[in-house]
Amino acid sequence: MTIEELLDKCINDKLIDLTISGPKIASSEMPKKVKVRPVQLNSDVSYQSSEYIGTKVFHTNYNDDEIKIKVSEWIKNDFKQAQFMMTDADAQVLSSKKGKLTVKYRKLTEQRKQKDLSHNRSKSYILKEGECVDFLVDLGVMTKDGKVVKAKYDKYRQINRFLEFIEDIIPQLDKSSEQTIIDFGCGKSYLTFAMYYYLKVLKGYDIRIVGLDLKEDVIEKCNLLSKKYGYDKLKFLVGDIASYEDVTKVDMVVTLHACDTATDYALAKAVKWGAKVILSVPCCQHEANTMIKNELLSPVFSYGILKERMAAIFTDAVRTNLLEEAGYQTQILEFIDMEHTPKNLLIRAVYTGRKNLQAGEKVRLMEKELNLNLTLNKLV
Numbered sequence: 001m002t003i004e005e006l007l008d009k010c011i012n013d014k015l016i017d018l019t020i021s022g023p024k025i026a027s028s029e030m031p032k033k034v035k036v037r038p039v040q041l042n043s044d045v046s047y048q049s050s051e052y053i054g055t056k057v058f059h060t061n062y063n064d065d066e067i068k069i070k071v072s073e074w075i076k077n078d079f080k081q082a083q084f085m086m087t088d089a090d091a092q093v094l095s096s097k098k099g100k101l102t103v104k105y106r107k108l109t110e111q112r113k114q115k116d117l118s119h120n121r122s123k124s125y126i127l128k129e130g131e132c133v134d135f136l137v138d139l140g141v142m143t144k145d146g147k148v149v150k151a152k153y154d155k156y157r158q159i160n161r162f163l164e165f166i167e168d169i170i171p172q173l174d175k176s177s178e179q180t181i182i183d184f185g186c187g188k189s190y191l192t193f194a195m196y197y198y199l200k201v202l203k204g205y206d207i208r209i210v211g212l213d214l215k216e217d218v219i220e221k222c223n224l225l226s227k228k229y230g231y232d233k234l235k236f237l238v239g240d241i242a243s244y245e246d247v248t249k250v251d252m253v254v255t256l257h258a259c260d261t262a263t264d265y266a267l268a269k270a271v272k273w274g275a276k277v278i279l280s281v282p283c284c285q286h287e288a289n290t291m292i293k294n295e296l297l298s299p300v301f302s303y304g305i306l307k308e309r310m311a312a313i314f315t316d317a318v319r320t321n322l323l324e325e326a327g328y329q330t331q332i333l334e335f336i337d338m339e340h341t342p343k344n345l346l347i348r349a350v351y352t353g354r355k356n357l358q359a360g361e362k363v364r365l366m367e368k369e370l371n372l373n374l375t376l377n378k379l380v
Contacts (some may be wrong), residue, residue, distance in 0.1 A: 001103045003072055003076070003101055003103065004068075004072070004103060006084075006091060006093065006103050007068045007071060007072060008068075008284065009062065009091075009105065010086055010089075010091055011047065011067060011071070012064075013114075013348075014039070014087045014088055014089075014114075015036075015037075015038055015044065015047075015085075015086055015257065016037070016082070016085045016086060016087060016112060016114060016195055017035060017037045017085050017115075018035065018036040018037070018069065018082060018085070019034075019035050019037065019069070019080055019082070019083045019086050019328060019334070020033060020034040020036070020071070020074050020075065020079045020081070020082045020083075021032075021033040021034075021079060021082075021083075021105075022033075022079055022080030022081050022107040022168050023078060023079060023080075023265060024077075024078060024079060024080060024095075024097060025078075028053075028054060029053070030053065030078065031051040031052050031053050032052050032053070033052050033079075034049055034050065034051050034052070034074060034079070035049070035050045035052075036048070036049050036050075036067065036071065037050075037115070039061065039263055041061065041133060043047045046061045046062060046063060047061070047062045047063075047064070047066075047067035048060070048061050048062075049061075049062065049067070049371070051247060052106060057082075057222070059116055060202065061305035063113065067266045069350070073252040073261070075091070075093050075095050075251060076095060076099055076101070077099075077186070079095065080094065080096075081093065081094050081095065082093055085094045085112070085242055087111055087112045087113070087114055088108055088111055088112075089105060089107045089108055089109060090106050090108065090331060091104060091105045091106070092104045092106075093181070094213075102306040106329075109329070109350075109352060110171045110172075112168065113212070117243070124333045125156075125160040125320065126160050126163040126164065126167065126198065126202075127156075127158075127159065127160055127194065127197075127198075129146060129148050129156075130146045130147070130161065131146050131269070132144060132145065132146040133146075133196075133197065134215065134228075134229055135152070135193040135197065135225060135229060136156075136159075136256060137200075138228075139188065139190055139193070139225075139371075140152060141155055141156050141159070142156075143191070143214075144235060146283055152221060155190060157206075158190075158191075158335075159191060160189055161258075161335060162191050162194065162195075162335075163194055163195070163198050165279055165333070165335075165346065165348060166195055166198060167198075168348075169279075169348070169350065170203065171198075171279045172252075172276045172277050172350055172351075173199075173251060173276070173277075174203060174254070175204070175206075175209075175252075176204055177206065178206045178207065178208055179205060179206065179207045179208070179250050179252070180207075180208050180209075180210075180211065180249065180250050181195065181207060181208070181209045181210070181246075181250070181251060181252040181254065182209075182210050182242045182247070182250050182252075182253050182254070182269075183195070183209060183210070183211045183212065183254040183255075183256075183260040184212050184244075184253070184254070184255040184258055184262070184266040184269075185212065185213060185214050185241065185255060185256065185257060185259075185262065185266075186211035186222070186236065186256075187215075187218065187256075187257075188218060188222070189211055189218075189222045189236065191238075191254075191256060192209060192211045192222075192225075192234070192254075192265065192374070193225070193231075193234070195209065196209050196231055196233075199234070200231070201286075207233060208233040208234075208235075209210075209233065209234045209235070209248075210235050210236075210237060211234070211235070211236040211237070212236075212238075212239040212244060212245070213236070213238065213239075213240075213243065214238060214240065214242075215238075216238050219236045219238050222236040223235070223236045233359070238248075238297075241255075241258060241262050241265045241266050242265040243353045245289065246342055247273070248273070249273060249274065250269075250270070250274075250275050251275060251276050251277070252275055252276060252277040252278070252279070253266060253267075253269065253273070253275045253277075253278050253279075253280075254278075254279045254280075255269035255278075255280045255281070256279075256280070256281045257281055257282075257283040258280075258282070259283050259284045260283070260284045260285065260286045261375040262281045263280055263283070263285055263319070263377040264319070264349065264374070264375040264379060265379065266280065266377060267319060267323065267345060267376060267379075267380070268379035268380050271323070271328075272296055273380050274351070275351065276350065276351050277348075277350055278323070278328070278347070278348070278349040279346060279347070279348055280319075280346065280347040280349075281335055281344075281345065281347075282312070282315070282316055282319070282345070282347065285308075285311050285312040285315040285316075287315070287374060287375060288312070288368065288372060288374060289307060289308055289311040289373055290316045291372050291374075292307065292310070292311050292314065292370050292371060292372060293370065293371040294369060294370050297310075297370075298351055304378070307321055314366070314370060314372065315374060316347065317363065317365050317366070318366075318367060318374050318377070319347060319373070320332060320347055320349075321356075321359040321360060321363035322359075322360060322363065322376050322380055323347075323349045324355075324356040324359035325355060325356055325357055325359050325360030325363075325380075326355065326380055327351055327352060327353045327354060327355045328349035328350060328351050328352065329349070329350050329351075329352050329354075330347060330348065330349045331347075331349075332345055332346070332348075333345070333346045334346075364377070
């Protein structure tokens with residue numbers, strides 16, 4: 001598929017948003033990323049670009065033909081990648097320094113909802129400011145009158161962004177029966193409480209959530225809060241990801257910032273249980289960093305920070321491809337903008353039963369070339 005054919009398929013009434021990132025040349029005068037979304041102007045739909053230059057954002061509106069030309073130029077000349085999100089598909093374009101383009105396009109099994117196209121829309125959060133939510137007050141994110149605490153605004157945005165991912169996977173959950181969700185490494189459980197509140201209180205699902213963490217004092221506090229709110233099917237336990245065996249069937253597994261190989265044990269458990277949905281934000285990819293070697297890439301690996309970042313990228317590539325091999329449809333998505341946290345990639349996997357054996361074969365060849373033998377290989 002050519003870039004022109006892809007743009008014809010993606011830039012239409014089905015486009016939700018487009019993110020173009022990874023400048024080929026670093027410059028303070030050039031955008032570090034560009035976002036494009038459709039907007040309603042009077043009776044017509046136009047496309048608004050947001051160019052992020054330094055600390056400023058510059059907006060421009062284009063018609064259908066103009067935005068396709070502009071996006072093509074950005075991808076071919078200025079940026080390394082583009083991620084398209086449509087109501088019925090996802091697409092990605094990778095652009096090399098020499099301008100070679102790699103195009104990937106994948107239809108979705110479930111349709112997404114189109115967003116509000118109004119031009120001057122305000123950011124619509126699932127947990128709205130001004131509406132008091134008890135657990136956000138007790139966790140220090142909100143005041144009793146529903147105002148977000150200024151120092152916790154990033155956490156408020158993160159919680160709402162996480163709930164957007166939950167909203168996307170709701171069609172995978174069965175509303176007619178109890179759904180079991182395991183949250184490994186739940187910590188202070190901002191997101192665990194948010195998930196329960198959204199699915200149980202706002203959406204009416206019959207859910208049971210178990211939050212696991214190794215910190216006894218944190219688990220004790222979370223259980224007290226859960227009892228205070230009457231969340232009878234939200235329990236917190238002191239437990240280790242690898243050894244937890246108290247359930248035999250799980251519908252969704254969440255693992256956010258589980259350090260290094262703890263993410264792999266969580267993913268392996270999810271596969272073993274036949275989880276319909278996996279949401280994972282990996283953290284601290286130390287294992288790959290200690291193994292990775294390749295003579296051709298030695299100019300990159302000789303710099304510690306570059307080696308660390310490449311190790312993280314290769315680790316997540318291995319994880320997603322092994323999940324594809326196990327019958328999941330996977331995506332790697334931006335969780336929170338990089339300026340708020342470097343741990344900003346989320347792996348979303350939805351079970352389809354269609355095992356992509358080629359994905360597993362290719363990733364093992366890649367591991368061999370990079371001297372890798374990562375934990376998830378041994379577990380799934």
